[in-house]
Amino acid sequence: MKRAARSVFPHPFLTVLLIVSWCLLNNSFTLGTVVFGIILGFLIPQGTAAYWPGAPRGIKAGKFISYLLLVLWDILVANVQVAWIVLTRSNAGMRTHWVTVPLEIRTPEAITILAGTITLTPGTVTADMSDEGHCLLVHALDAASPEEVRDEIKNRYERRLKEIFE
Amino acid sequence: MTGTVIPEILIAICLLMGALFMLVGSFGLLKLDSPMKRMHAPTKASTLGVGALLLASMLHSFAFDDGSLHEILIMAFLFVTAPISANFIAKVAIHRGRDMPTPEPPKDQTWSTLDVPAETGSPDAPEAPVRG
Numbered sequence A: 001m002k003r004a005a006r007s008v009f010p011h012p013f014l015t016v017l018l019i020v021s022w023c024l025l026n027n028s029f030t031l032g033t034v035v036f037g038i039i040l041g042f043l044i045p046q047g048t049a050a051y052w053p054g055a056p057r058g059i060k061a062g063k064f065i066s067y068l069l070l071v072l073w074d075i076l077v078a079n080v081q082v083a084w085i086v087l088t089r090s091n092a093g094m095r096t097h098w099v100t101v102p103l104e105i106r107t108p109e110a111i112t113i114l115a116g117t118i119t120l121t122p123g124t125v126t127a128d129m130s131d132e133g134h135c136l137l138v139h140a141l142d143a144a145s146p147e148e149v150r151d152e153i154k155n156r157y158e159r160r161l162k163e164i165f166e
Numbered sequence B: 001m002t003g004t005v006i007p008e009i010l011i012a013i014c015l016l017m018g019a020l021f022m023l024v025g026s027f028g029l030l031k032l033d034s035p036m037k038r039m040h041a042p043t044k045a046s047t048l049g050v051g052a053l054l055l056a057s058m059l060h061s062f063a064f065d066d067g068s069l070h071e072i073l074i075m076a077f078l079f080v081t082a083p084i085s086a087n088f089i090a091k092v093a094i095h096r097g098r099d100m101p102t103p104e105p106p107k108d109q110t111w112s113t114l115d116v117p118a119e120t121g122s123p124d125a126p127e128a129p130v131r132g
Helices: A002-008 A012-026 A031-051 A061-088 A108-120 A146-165 B002-031 B040-064 B070-096
Strands: A097-102 A124-129 A135-140
Touching: A012 A031, A012 B070, A061 A108, A061 A146, A061 B002, A061 B040, A097 A146, A108 A124, A108 A135, A108 A146, A108 B040, A108 B070, A124 B070, A135 A146, B002 B040, B040 B070
Parallel strands: none
Antiparallel strands: A097 A135, A124 A135
């Protein structure tokens, strides 16, 4: 039964996402849009499944939603902090650092989300990844020390993503 | 009359906040002096600045119209695409090398951007191995 469901909907999260975005695009929530959304949510994952093998399974949705809320809150707080730094500090007074973050998570999807989170929270930008994917290169606008930024990323985001994906 | 005052105030606050963060973002773009530092200013404008403007648009539609949730979709697409373009700009900055030199990665050989085969440019250089 579970296998049959997997072959019909290879990426259940993508299916749900497509139905929701279709309803949002139409700006209406009627039977017609939902049914067409389900058709799209069936066809698009089927067509792209071959290019996305080995998608992570058993993602904890509840923890993922609380992670999203945490990131939104952090974006809000960090925005104000960075705006203050930009307005009040001189260029020479900023303690800019390159930070290397060794990764514990190995799932590509989780690493992508971590890198995106780092870029979206103002003050840090993900610049690059090491050639075999074991660490990230992060640029910090103003930080007391690279170690501090690294520990915050590891404790705040990576630990939660590890719980969600692995 | 009084029914429309509170939403109008809320919309005005959101618009002002969005405009303020967009202004700080563009001011930062002018003020900061190195390419990597400049990257921080637009990420700020595109998250909270656009977010507050879209929130104002949503509030307006719910208060004076049928209500619309298109804006969530704009936000979602922005959040998905902004880190990728930032990543590409950062890669160019690393290649040009006008910024601070990058540190060595603690675990692997080098950063993937700098990981170029020795015979770049020669037409019969071996292709990069495809990761399975």
